[in-house]
Amino acid sequence: MNAVELKNINKRFGEVVANKNINFTVKKGEIHSLLGENGAGKSTLMKILFGLYSQDSGQIFIEGQQQEINIPSEAIQLGLGMIHQHFMLVDRLSVAENIIAGKEIAKNGFLNLKRAYQEIEELSKKFGLKVDPGAKIEDISVGEQQRVEILKALYREAEILILDEPTAVLTPQETDELFEIMRELKKDGKTIIFITHKLKETMKISDRVTVLRDGESVGTVDTTETSPQALARMMVGRDVVLRVEKEAKVAGKELLKVENLKLHNPQGSGLRDISFEVKKGEILGIAGVEGNGQFELEEALIGLQKLDSGMIEYNGQEINKLSTYQRRQLGIAHIPSDRNRRGLVSDFRLDWNLILGSEWKKPFARRGVLNSDKIKAYGRELIEKFDIRTPGLSVTARQLSGGNQQKAIIARELSGGPDFILAAQPTRGVDVGAIEYIHNLLLDMRTKGKAILLISAELDELRSLSDRILVIYEGQIIAEKSGEFDEQELGLLMAGRKEGEVDETA
Amino acid sequence: MTSDILAVIFNLNTFNAALRLSIPLALGAMAGAFSERAGIINIGLEGMLLMGAFAGVFGSFVTGSAWLGVGFAAVAGILTSLIFAIFIIEFKADHVVAGVGLNILALGFTTWMMQMIWGTRGASPSVASVPAIVIYFLEDIPVIGRLLGIQSPFVYIMLAMILAGWVLMFKTPLGLRIRFTGEHPEAADSQGINVKKIKYFSLLLSGFFCGVGGAYLSLGHLSQFSRNMTAGRGYMALAANIFGQWNPLGGLAASLLFGFTDAMQMRLQGIDIGLANDLIQMLPYVLTIAVLAGAVIKSRPPAALGNHYESGE
Amino acid sequence: MKLLKKLIEAIKAFESWSSLLYSLVAIIIALILGAVFIIAFGYDVRVAFFHLYNGSFGSLYSLSQTLFQTTPLIFAGLAVAIGFKSGLFNIGVEGQLYWGALASAVVGLRVGSWPMAIALPVTLLVGAIAGGIWGFIPGLLKAKTGAHEVITTIMLNEIAILGTTFMTVNYFKVAGPVDQTARLAETVRIPPIVPGGDISSGIIIAIIIVGLTYFLLNKTSLGYDLQTVGNSPKAAEYGGIKSSRMTILAMVISGSVAGLAGSTIIMGRLGRFVTNFSPGYGFTGIAVAVLARNNPIAVLLAALLFGALEAGGMTMQLFARIPNDLIGIIQGLVILFVAAPGFIRLLTKFKTRKEAGERT
């Protein structure tokens, strides 16, 4: 019996054909991966299945029955549950409120939060999803938020779960936990559709894989009969280097030095006495589970958050007191982890976005007057050089796919002639082709003698790019590694194991 | 001198007046809270109040019963907000634009209708209005008696409605859905909440509150309709709603503050305190700004306020 | 020539023509509904619309009336639009224009003896500065204390109306039945375009400010920064833009344009500051700005539409004896329909449905 069968699904958004004649079948009780480049149409297909979008044509069968799914509540009725790529949570409400909204527990017409807490606790115990029902969403970690998303579906007694890039924001440990949960769910007889850009994950967890390319289905294969390389080829249509090679290089002079950085953050771990330095021609990786201070570190370095104490020295100059603008002037580029809100002005045209931070500088402006021709020419140049796929310069950033948004940011930041690159989660949610491209760019910068601080939750990324890796845990650097990096070891360190203990287990 | 001023400000009559002056503001603020919690910016409060005020008098004029007039007002408020809702939800009108349009339309419409019905552009004839009621057991209690013993029934209606509104918003499943919708309509949709229905409901409720608030102006406080008689109260209500953090009780508190400073201002005009009347009349506004600037609370509107969301597109 | 070409290009690039078409359809729908209203109450539609047209564009004089009504609305609309573009809802245009008006009147009286070429710009400038100062207050409050500008500007409106009255009564009043300042000399009065003609050059000043606003927002680094803050405060921070400074600046600029609305009225028709003179230009400005989707050039058109309705409504009331309030009704409907792209889409939906084919 097929849990889900989609037949000849078509969907277009204006000019864009998001789904073209897609046939897609998921067997009951399997974990089925859905792969494809950014913008291939994965999310669209799943949103159609879940009733968030309506297909232009095509049929949906659930458990063999043809179904009309116009709105999510109908999908929920049919036992579908969806965990979205972008979390669908209300920050200022509690975990419990987020879970029960739409299927509330009431007594005499009034909300019964006490009962809701109980039910959620039972549910979370059953599937090993630890959450605090009373906590506000804005106060909990991304990993916990992910668990809340899953609980939302389980609370609605979903039999078929759609997970749209659930691991994009998770650390390896959290990913492993999630996989445990998925296996648990599978054992329970549930069917899972799993979208990811990480081929290793696909290989590890799924039973079968379907690949989309440019809105069309390229095919479905059994996981056991394929390899990451083969999948990448299916996705991109060419061979992809999954792990870039970096040449050996001796690091140059020290460019950035931080000492005893402290930043108190009541909601996260903050920074507790952090010191390190980055040299020219070096990529220094910061590994850590989300919420251990890397975000504060990122923002403090560029001046977006104030330090309580500590010293940041750049090129021999103390820059603690400098504003963000001044720091950027010194040649510090910043690829922000919060790309949607920080990195782009979503309603600005692409070419305007490409000069953010340089809008007062020549050649884009003279005495405060913008030179549109120069800005356009520059935009065209970057689109060309960085292979940003866009219909044109006047397209707003919002209209670009995630991968291309990231490319635009990187293009802007790397083109300003920086000496130091603060790269935070540079490939989050980006497809394999784009990852390859971004990695090559960063290595290229390294070759040119730039200093790079790479903050990432991707162990593979850190391992293949970094010359040295610092592990951050609860606001402190608890280990430094160089040379060949042991994945297992790094993972344990990120989870807070002391170095000594790691050595013992290793 | 100072004692004079204090005596004028802190006396039961001032509080009483503050209560009266706050009724349309508090109801308007709650109307704002409901629509904005559902994600819809409501600049149209002024127009809804005005339509309520007009329909109240019209109803009372036609039926001869003040209470039926209030019913007319409530229905008119709901119908007005229905128009607003259709434009916003179905036609995806920009919220601010639609609100401004509604206000202009309401002013034009009520004045036009006044001319068609009563042949006057200024004020309607007097109609049966809602008289104050005396609550005997309260009347004899010293302080409360003077404050609440003899009052327009609208005072109790307003207080009851605000309380009910607060309970609805924060203690019931429906309220949770409303708040959810305004924060994250797509999430609401994904969880099986009918976003459209919720928005309609919240807006119609908003219209209902405004209708009653308007009826208070024309039938509770006065007994006639007069052109543009809301005189900016809808905007004040908007301010009260934001001041009150999108919470009906907060809105009530802010409205009471406005009402109180206004009542105080009126009384200060009566005694010579060596300040020009223009300056005294500024007091409520200056105080509001001072309180707002001094308060530590940062306004945090519903996250999806002003957005459009349509399921299935 | 090149400038003209650029301007045309800019207009094309900025607002797609289809949205202008939408607006036109919306206006027609609103007029049709207005007509229904007229008929329903037993008036003659043809007579009404004849006068509506006649009074707005029917003659040079009508046109001058339309432009006269249009001018303050352009300033007010621009002021609101600048705020919106920078992420601020400036409801305080009304108050800002009062201070602009009073300041221009007071200074205009002092500099009346100077040559016009100096006196006139100075008087205008002072109005802009005064409006800007009144805009500075909510800007500062927002930047420093987070006080919501919607509340503060509403309050500041009342304070401005009372405050200008207070100042006039106590310091600048001349004898007369109304509290008002003395009459301005001709050197600080905005002259007609053609000497002795009907059309005031106020409209030229307004068009210049439209151009400047467009230029500021789209062609300058400052405009870029303002819009960045308006669009995404977080991205602005990231790009090294000081949000609080931009908030203040935006309010100051918006306030100065609002101030000009006041200045041009008193330097034009009124010839002196009269207490409580504004019938709510600042509030109509909100409608104009939103109708124009905050595009400066569209503000010009939206204000023209409102101006024409006002002027035409006047003649319609005079000669067709249809109450002026019909104009309010039509204006409200126009705004509602122009604001609602979905309505027009709905009209064309049936067709597209068919094209899209069957849906299962």
Place this chain on the structure above:
Amino acid sequence: AEGDIAIVFATGGLGDQSFNDAAYRGIQMAEEDLGINYNYGEPASIADYENYLQLFASAGVYDLIISIGFDQADALADVSARFPDQQFALVDAALEADNVGSYVYTEQERGFLMGAAAAMMTQRSDEYEMINQEYRIGVVGGMEIPLINANIAGYRAGAEYISEDVHVSHSYVGAWDDPGRGKELAISMIENDVDIIWAAAGRSGLGAIEAAQENNVYAIGSDSDQGHLAPDHILTNGMKFVDNTVFLAVEQVLDGIFEPGIQVIGIEEGALGYTESLLPADIIERLEEIKASIIAGEIEIPDSL
């Protein structure tokens, strides 16, 4: 054409139940009694006055164009200069022009009468149950403008003329069209034992009259006889016979004796006065004496506060 008259009302518009409505009555009287035709305009703002005047003047068919309202003076000055052959009348303000006949009222005289009447009445608590033992009267003004202040100054002087013991309070609504606030202001006075309130506040005054009615004190109306609004509570009305003025101007035009120039009119000319309404006979008698003294120039009344 013979007997075509145009009239431009003040911004409050028709339906104010006082000033504009009185002018309207005047023109209707002229229509009935003199057989004229008329057309009118209701400007929304003071900047629109000029448009209306210009529209009428350029039509060139009107024998007389009448401006109603003190704030039309500037606009009329401009328009009348542009149309030297057109006859204009201006009611409620002075304008020096060859083709304008303007009428200004000595507002303070009316205020004086009202103040005197109220002051006498407020001392009669033994005779009238609506009167308390305090000697307190009040006036609610619309906006703080010279015209209203002249009335209030007269009101105060009139009260003082009757008795030093009568306390007069005054305050302003700050708007002509907010009856809600007008009512609250009146209530605040009543709370302070004021038992006679003069509503000199346009439509805001309607609220003050309601307050008086509800709290069983006396109100005094303005401009027109507002007795119908609260028959048992309107003690008297401070009349400004704008209707007569308008009628007179029309009549003079028809008779060809309309004279340009400023006419200051008041009690003597029968342009200001009061209604007997609920006033007792002896007070009426006293008011008539006061009227005579005013006409005789025996009383000096201040025209500002």
